[in-house]
Amino acid sequence: MAESVSDTSDVKFVLGILRFFEFAFAVTLTGVCAWFHDRAAAAHFYNLYKVDVPLGFSVAAIWISAMATITYIFHSAGSQVILGVLDWVLFGGYIASAVVYSQFSSKCNSNRLVVVIQSVGDTSCGTVRLAAAFIIIQILLFLCTAILSWHLASRLHATRAGPGAQDRGLFGSRKRSHDQSTVQSEATAAGA
DSSP states (O other), X not given: OHHHHHHHHHHHHHHHHHHXXXXXXXXXXXXXXXXXXXXXXXXXOOOTHHHHHHHHHHHHHHHHHHHHHHHHHHOOHHHHHHHHHHHHHHHHHHHHHHHHHOOOOXXXXXXXXXXXXXXXXXXXXXXHXXXXXXXXXXXXXXXXXXXXXXXXXXXXXXXXXXXXXXXXXXXXXXXXXXXXHHHHHHHHHHHO
């Protein structure tokens, strides 16, 4: 039992570190994308979905990362499941952001966003590449936290459920057994 408590505290510590980095990268990416939005609007370039999708998911990531720090107070399996689902949503959102953003070109002269921002008089090739790198980092961070949140939820459920927790699923329902001998013994016990 002491080993599982140690396992959950290690997972909680790693999740806390990853959540901090998610928050830090989301705040930075929000600022960078807001600056892109401002510069593109100043250049009268209104095809802003390439910047607005990562901006929207970064704002959502800030709120979810902040909410995740609050759930560490409660240490419940249910809150970890909810955060795991939200992490999967943000993981998918950042993949969509990477597809829409598509500013991963190594040549600054061929990058449309760089050309638009330079028309206003700003230089931005490094900033565009920074935003692309942060999107990739956020994809990896949210993948890791989604997996760890589900793992932590199952550990918390097993730790708090006590003996017989193996017979119950994460949401309290009875696990189904497809083993024929178990089905026959249950049928015999029910008939007796």
